[in-house]
Amino acid sequence: MRLAGQTILFLVLAFLIGPFILICVAGLSGGETLAFPPEGLSLRWVARVFEVESFRATFAVSITLGIGATLLALLIGVPAAYGLERYNPPGANVIRNVLSSPIIVPGIIVGLALLRHLVIPLGVGILPALFIGHTALLIPYAVRIVSGSLVNLRVDIEEAAVLLGASRLQSFTKVVLPNIRNGIMAAFIIGFITSFNQVPVSLFLTGPGVSTLPIDMMAYMEFNYDPSIAALSGLLALMSLVIVLVAEKLLGLSRYV
């Protein structure tokens, strides 16, 4: 019984972590094509990643997009979460359900809808379109995670601030914000990683000249079947891993997700 349990645990872990290890090892290949086991070990494909012009350009786009869209989502999401939690406006539950829809609705549908009904009719540029699409996608995460930390914050500490002379705004900035800071940081990190790894929505909204890194990687693979893609994937996975581990260490990220 005990052995069976351990076997299942091992299989699950192997299934989850296996591909990651395969990709990383394949990226360290010394051969010419993407293969496992690799033909010898070298760092040449890792170095190659930094030489590809489009990777550098789209990496910059992805980073800018990830940070910008997450910040905008928080700018909208934090007050929204506060309003929903504290004032419980009519239809609050409807709003909560609508907000969770981008998590439920497949990204490919969101992307298609944005393209068909926003980008094409209004002639929105590629970068603004990506920005809008990603922000819309991230607002639910921002609202949900920040709501989670607001629930744990008692209303009476805000009332205490008000009775000590604080205006509503002061009580928000001096008492509420510092106490939900970790929640906001958690929302930022999750938002950033979600945006950075986002494929289906971006797929519809990217166009000639402007692309995000994951989309560019797919395009690259269609023409070049070399291990640099594996090397890049490994690097990106490491980057996400480091961000999450640091966040867990500093904020206890797992409490919010």
Add this chain to the structure above:
Amino acid sequence: MSDAFLSLQDLTLGYGGSVAVEALNLDLDRGELVALLGPSGCGKTTTMRAIAGLMKPMSGRITLDGRDITRVAPNKRGIGLVFQSYALFPHLTVFENVAFGLRLQGVAKAEITRRVTAALASVGLASFAERQPKALSGGQQQRVALARSIVVEPKLLLLDEPLSNLDARLRLEMRSELSRLQKELGITMIYVTHDQSEALALADRIVVMRQGRIEQIDTPANIYERPVSGFVAEFIGFENTFALKQGALVGPKGSLALAGAPGAHGLAWRPRTVVLGQGAHEGRVIGASYLGETVEYLIDSAAGPIKAETPAHAPRHAMGENLRFDLPVEAAAVLSRA
């Protein structure tokens, strides 16, 4: 306008469509400590929140120190509130918690340090300034909350069941400390509680509330000895409360003729004023509990069960024993309404 320090005039309060407090009138003098006493749901906390400005009255007026504050924002009223849950700011140290109000007022740094230190010293927490609130015990947190409220020198301080989360020994200690601080600072206070002993020990006057209305406003001694209504009598420990009809006590079971009964709505006795072993009435012991200092009996009478309490050294009565008892009219509280 009345010349009272705080005046509530025909204050009606409610949430949504339902009325929680109806046409309340109450005047407080400067420096007075008034307790709002009543069971949960009687409207005492609602009244307190309306005075603080945390909820808008449906109608009526509130004046403080000669100024109509009914429509004044809560942060501009100069009223402090000590919350039942303490409501300390978890991200700030004890010092910064207490300094919060002064910083908002733009008080100079040196002045803040001086006043916060003095306030912390007055509640006996001078050496705790750099602690985080969560590193303090409940009683210490309560003191910080108190210091935080008094350091800004409010015109009026409201206390919402401030001792209810403390254990019995601490409660007693904080009670005398509150009393000392109030006398030292001369702050006008409203103390909300459901605990009659706190109200009796602290208040200059007690306001007993029931279902959103005032039942009685009086000194602690008068509330304790001369409740005017059946509700106040029962709340304050007159556990044998009866209506009077044509010279007889009317209870749940029937009536009991009482010689020399005054013309009143009802009469009430504390258990320890019921005389056992002699008297005009007959009953049977249906309950007896030894409480250490005293023995508590439940006597089945013609009017219904009567609670009696005798000193432990008095003659004991066994369960099922038939005995005579007396309800002395001179020991009764005379009630003018239900």
